[in-house]
Amino acid sequence: MAEMLSGADMLIRALQDEGVEYLFGYPGGASLHIYDAIFKQQKVEHVLVRHEQAATHMADGYARATGQPGVVLVTSGPGATNAITGIATAHMDSTPIVVISGQVPNPQIGTDAFQETDMVGISRPVVKHSFLIREASQIPEVVKKAFYIATTGRPGPVVIDVPKDSTDPNETFEYRYPRKVALRSYNPTLRGHSGQIRKAVRALLTAKRPVIYTGGGVVQGNASAELRELVDRLDYPVTNTLMGLGGFPGTDRRFLGMLGMHGTFEANMAMHHADVIFAVGARFDDRVTNNPDKFCPDATIVHLDIDPASISKIIRADIPIVGPAAAVLREMNQVVGKSLDRNPDGIDRDALADWWNRIRRWRSKHGLDHDQRHRGDSPLLPQQVVQAVYRATSGDAYVTSDVGQHQMFAAQYYKFDEPRRWINSGGLGTMGFGLPAAMGVQFAYPDATVVCITGEGSFMMNMQELSTCMQYALPVKIINLNNAALGMVKQWQDMQYGGRLSHSTYRDALPDFVDLAGSFGHAGFRASSVKELDEVMSEVFSPAYKDKLVFVDACIDREEHVYPMAIKGGAMNDMVLERQPAQA
Amino acid sequence: MSARRIIAVLLENEAGALSRIVGLFAQRNYNIETLTVAPTEDETLSRLTLTTFGDENTIEQITKQLNKLIEVFKVVDLTEGDHLEREIMMVKVRAEGARRPEVKRTADIFRGQIIDVTDNAYTVQLTGPSEKLDAFLRAVGESTVIEAVRSGVSGIGRGDKILSL
16 A cells, blocks of 8 residues: 655655755745655755755755765745756756755746746756646656656756645645656667777777867766776876866876866867877867867867767767767777787887877976965965865865866866866856855765865855854865955956956955854964965864864965966967966 | 758657747757647647758757757758658738739639638638748739738658657
């Protein structure tokens, strides 16, 4: 006999049956029946946030760190609209989150009822899919479908809009959670085309100047081990996108660093001069390619992606492969292995040795040596702070970031050896992402070191979550690269707008961040010099602060820029490597 | 090279499915020239035909992006192969004095039917490819057309080619 449950109870039970640990949410009128169902159970732990945007970023951070879907519960109207930025963030970076929104009762839909908004409509361009519950009895199946769609194929956010009448505690239904779900119009690709895979291997093995360029698809697709195996077999250089960092070990000798707008000199030079580029789970984003018309003129493009629409969207692929990165790389490894066993000279080792020599010469001026310039009591450089965090955490932390200069410094100077350790809003570029994302990671891994490298501008966009951290005793370590300016905006204004700093500074209107952290019961430190930084770091990551949120206000050189930087409209080898005297 | 394309889409006959398709075109800056949609012989499915303009890359992206929508089963660019296309038009044409038999003759030449009559106007129903409808409007003369309503293009593959589950 199936149990009889209300719509609200079925919803929560379905989440239990999906194995959901945490529900990040904020209650309101339309979701009150659901909140009552939450109250009556212990399996799914609800986390009360302070703003719905933060709830979506927490779920997103949780999903990125674990690979498991993150789940959000918001109310109708403003609750739903507040969640949109986080949904769009997850959509751009392909993370699996399920967002449940309350809605006004079905009969009131379309009447401009109190706190009504067309959530399915307003979220439509930024979701993988969405559902509106018409009948309470649909709830178990819709939940199953939502999780299935969010987590398979190219992952993404799914919205379930739940009108209040479908959660009425007085109406009950037979509850059965479907074990499997099949959607006749949705069949994600599970393996690559063998013919294309053989073609790709042939192109790779005959390359003289190859580069393997990998993105978030390797991280999300759990394909790091397969990628490492391929690189071990071929000994080819690897570069990662901003989203792909950690997909290949950052300390490996074959790693060229990040590519793109603020990528390393050697990564961008190698891409530009390559004869074969193997793109894995990367989408030739404009922050990577610079001007697509000038992109890598000599390269044969082999492009592996789970989303056919990502292939030949910006740069035409010569050899496209549609499929999950892990499965396809596994098959490629077999083909490469067999081919090299049969013919160990089937790879042009002399050409590759020359190629590595060229890369070594580029590497000698990689552009990431700013830390050599300042010593002792001179102003603190943001790069030095990231390097200090790297040392203090032995390179083993989960690092989240917001958006701007600090994000690029973190990406450049923290070497990620494992996937899912670097968590940032790459596609949408959402300021305010870092702290809540770090909280989501900390919920997933209570004992892990979770660091949020942020800037004061981004931090202030979701700093209300310090209160949530207090409530749940989350020991996140916040490293605030404080330059008292919206650094990346300022950098562009310095470089392209004659130094006219239009609304990118705060005119001494910043809070005392140490006091601010203290007012929430957290610990706060300030560091303004290298000497202070070393002292602070050794404390912050010491056992004394293991269980405490610590906010480090690192007062950095306000004039520092991020380099290398791509020259607008140029090819990948067009970069500015250091501040030009005329711009000072 | 930019060309007119007829794209046929088979999708779930569900509330909201159409808005996802229309939204996709707006969101990605693709144009829609005409659009028709109705349930198929299997009433759980709808078939949508749209005409659009674009170069090879744009059309490739359009079909790929459409295919990504969860409720879409199949997408076919009918213009890639032999196909039939039809559009229906009802047009109210001024028909007075000497113009009256003239309009009737022109309608006959285009195999149109007069489906409504008043003292000073005929309503002509016309079916055919879009160019034929355009040609009729030119033939009767823009100034005599009072009102025209067109269904948008429907298309189907020739011969054994079918679009089904």
